[in-house]
Amino acid sequence: MKRRVIAALLTLTMVFSLTACGGSKSDSSKDSSKKEEKEATVDTVKDPITISFWHDRTSDTDYAWLKESIDEFNKTNKYGITVEEVGQGYLDDVQAALTTAIAAGDSPVLADLSCNGIPLFASEGVLADMTPYIERDNFDMDNVVKELTDYVYYDKQVVTMPYTRGTAILYYNKDLYANAGLNQAPTSLEELNEYAKKIYDNSNGEVKGVGYTIEPTYYQHYLLESLNDVGFMDADGKGASCLDDGSMKQFLTDWYNWTEEGWCEIPALENASSAMQEDFYNGKLGAFVSSSNRATSISEKAQAAGINLGMSYTVGYGGYSAPLGGGSIGIIGKDHSQQEIAAAWEFVKFLMSDEQVAQNHIKTGVLPTTYSSVETDTLKNFWADEKNEGYKISYEQVKDASAPAMSMYTSEWNSAVRSVYSELIQARDITPDQALDNLKSEASTIFE
Template sequence: MTLRSRSAAVAAGASIALLLSACSTDDTGGGGGGASASDVPGAEVLDDLDEAVEVEFWHSMDSTNGQVLNGLIDEFNAENEGRVRVTGTFQGDYDTTLAQHRAAIQQGDTANLIMVYDLGTQFMIDSGQTVPAQAFVDKDEYDTGSLEDALLNYFTVDGDLRSFPFNNSTPLMYINRDAFEEAGLDPDTPPKDLAEIREYAEALTVTSEDGQVEQYGFGAAVYGWFVEQFMARAAVPYCDNGNGREGRAEEALFNDPKVVEVVEWWQSMIDDGLAVQLGRSTDDAQAAFTSGRAAMTLESTGSLGGFLEQSDFEVGAGYFPLVSADDPGGSIIGGASLWINGEGHSQEEVRGSWEFVQHLLTPESQSVWHAGTGYLAVNTEGYDGPEAQERATQFPQFAVAAAQLADSETSVNTAGCMMGVMSDARVAAEEGWEAALTTDDTPEAALTRSKESLQRKIDEYNDSVG
């Protein structure tokens, strides 16, 4: 099951407005208030219990990832027998999980702990149901020093950490190392910007005697997350008011000249036969790379395991490209974080949830999590664990993602946009990008029209919480 549903349902329309109109929020960049350290229960509330506190955890991890997560849950339960017992429940993909949470808020019956993807951050703050992560950090003087800076940056709003990063990834450039060597290119130095990708693609594109392209130099999906990444790499905000972190976001900015430049470049690559037109399907883009049809692609770190298993060539990885060589760089993350619900829950349940989150963030757990799933190790000390070290030895490509984040400049631009309808914004960016590639519209006109179509949803959302 994909965790990257393109549905705009998460933040859309009347149900959001009805729900948030009942919540008390302010009109700053973060919205919503929340408990302070003095309101957070200490560990003593779990002493001398008659029976273990039950913690319900809603998540979106199935298949292999779900098995690894269940292993960490079982380990925690064994260590906390008679004190805290966590029950993990798969709710569906990210959109479905958040929709279920919205319904639970309306019914007054939320889970104790919930995994919510990055695009739901502003909604979670505005709903006013959770205890800010910062309150737990302050209460216990919890040391966040070993947690990845770029991830803390994303989930920090108005100076406070709002949720705990957990299953996070970042996009990379993937290359067919065999094709690079056959073309006389060094696979250890992948292209760093769009101009270099074009230069490499000219050498990598293979045409048959009858003029048919047998191997394109480049091919990737028209995926809205990549727009966010290109903008972050160029230190350009995705939305106004400091990416929604200095005031509530009122306008999306994905028709920025930097994005126009990307789309113009993309169109020229297709027109010149150097890139294959793949549309918005990430499945098609992945298949084009693993089959050898495209020698370079863009994808999440979460796809590396599949690429290694499905390709009959050696897979390499490099940093996600810059638009221009002089862009400052940086990286924006994807995936989800953990939110502890406070509204309607006992102090024992709140504390039990926090105890479990701490278990998930230990170096030992993060080593197991990273090695078993391919997600980043939120706790960077996790990369030193035996499981992570074994994976690094077997698959050195995974080190590229950690290095890219370590080299990332942390700012409001790399923190990402805080917007209540961020899922709609991502879809709108994709629609404008695709329209530029498939119609007579110029990239600037297509992106601007798509941006303007999004404005009504932004206004409706902000009115509902204002």
Template sequence: MKNLLKSSLFWLLLLTVAILTACTNSDSNTNNDEPTDNPATSDSEGTGTEDGKVTIDFWHAMSGSGQESLDAIVAGFNESQDKYEVKAEFQGSYEESLTKLRSVGGTKDAPAITQVFEVGTKYMIDSGYIEPMQSFIDKDNYDLSQLEENILNYYKVDGELYSMPFNSSTPVMIYNKDAFKEAGLDPEKAPETFSEVIDAAAKLKTDDMYGFSMLTYGWFFEQLVATQGGLYVNEDNGRSGDASEALFNGPEGLNVFNFLDTMNKAGTFGNFGTNWDDIRAAFSTGKVAMYMDSSAGVAGAINNAPFEVGVAYIPHADEVQRNGVVIGGASLWMSKGIAENEQEAAWEFMKYLTTPEVQAKWHLDTGYFAINPKAYEEENVKEKWAEFPQFKVTVDQLQDTVPGLATQGALISVFPESRQQIVTALEDLYQGKDPQEALDQAAEGTERAMEIANKTK
């Protein structure tokens, strides 16, 4: 997983630079996030190949199998037509890529497309670097209804889409079906509420295995708050204005901390730290029976475990109805200030990415959701789901999500700092700190970061 401390330092540095440049940038950034009648911001033509194709750069942060799949998709687009050529370029981590973008953002030297993680959404909207997707959607009469509504909702503000969703995921609960059988639990019926998880964890606990675990990572806390219908910050979760107050230390957040605290004190909770590999290894080696993971981690859990693996919706507090999940992952942003024909090339590539065939390949290669639900009707996807029905559970949970401010997700420009505050609070909780006190300290830290960000915007 990403290094949380590094992420926090990166964003603090970003805010410092913003202070120094505020005077010179304030005029040029005015109303930069409003769509225009003509998406192009430059009359010049971009670079091309010897055979006359318009060439554009696509900066991304995918590595491993994700990069292999993306390279194949880019090659497929380049071969599918003779007007454009996309060059996919790995830029390191999300933080590293965004640092590089800052040096060229808003100029003709910027990449036509940049992949940015979901917690960078607010920053990108305010940056002045991007042309909202809605500009091209409106100009091209593109049918947005063909894409997954609960994925689009995260990247919409005031009804307008700012970036094109790409690698999207949500959390799920993964469990050891064999361990369920041995404990006398129904392996086909995972616990749904906090109290049911607590009870199951007690029955699953052995000398060698904990009942439940959750990575010490803010994203999972956010999801457990959202599925209760709780908001993370004020101003309608930061979507009707710049948030200034943390709300996650309210009843919903306290429910989550009490849930974890109960199991930790009972000795049924396994604390495997902040590293994704560690918690996944603990599950596959039988050291924990239930844990929270990303939907993109389901394939790995199935392939690496020597036992039967179950996948279920994330749990919710007993006294509320399940609201669902918030989209994680990243999206693709169109640069402002580049040549018109480069923007056209980027838009054509983005439309190609959303086709059912391409999304089916991406879903099967990586485990990320298909942003076009018709991809799930492709024969190769049906065959995979028949073999591994666990994949369908992740999609069902997404599609069962109730649209609303909670599940739309919060927008704050200092999300990495806030997540680090939650990490500290969770660590303190596991060391015995009072749940409400730990949450309140995280809220205070988040509010300080938001205050600085709002002053330097």
């Protein structure tokens, strides 16, 4: 293991085992032994208890729905469980805060975790295994949308449940694109770029045609994936062949040239996503790519600004391509009692109920995470309304969307790539060739 991965892991300082161990049993009583062992690890909440939940749901519509959801759980659960929420910013902020809190022995019981953090926390035994509770309560894991279980299982344990997962949506100004000659959503990156240039030219450089914020595991991952079928990291999570197969070089050169020509917006150094959206609402940007998790917020703000909003499939080189990202909720087992873990499971189970899953999608845009929720009248009726087409698209994309491999290197590689992208696209301090060389140097110290 390379030096910087070791350093990242050491900051977590963790040892945790959820399974209680009993005496040895004879082979003839093996099945009975397993049953008794599982029962010993499963607790039921016996007294009123308060547990904390750290999350990234801090934007307007997200936070409003989260509060509504928590309030309902606190009022209706039969155990006297009280969930207290604490917003931490973005998912990477949750990860950073949780790392510090675990080292200090002061972590929450629940957290919404990104694909960057889950492998690190799971590999060090920080996350409680939900399997005994799943088996006790006959919770159907086959009902969880298969494509959303990529960060659920670790070493034969269930360490998270999909909660704020999302695909990306192309949000575009229908009027601007129609004026440029495009009367339907683009079907490829090449087509999107063609019309983005026309919008820029038609406005004499006043309106950018399209924009992307910097998120290597998400927005740039799916564009790279459309070139190399892998993305920014290999399927085994142990390397980045994109640095040698020509795909990263092509993408870096293209993105740099798009922004150099002016029709592709350069993301702001701070609050890039918010700044890009404000340009869109003010008519200074024709289209941008953002998570489906922001669909409700973006729709409401676009309507208030008088923007004729279109929501479409995201496109990559040669056709449609989509990323799969967002957060999964985990129970922090380290330093927490069985009562706290049992209470946390009750909240997780509540969040995975059909009505909660359906309303989470409707109120915010995050993906429905269970097959049964998709079959509810609540969701069917919502999708039947033409104005909600973008929400349905986000779910339809799931089967073809891609996410980086679950790897202990994801977090550090993401950080390194983000830094180089920023130097190239935002600061413009280096050339695409220099950016590629820098990434190769970083990769040599990160991957085995």
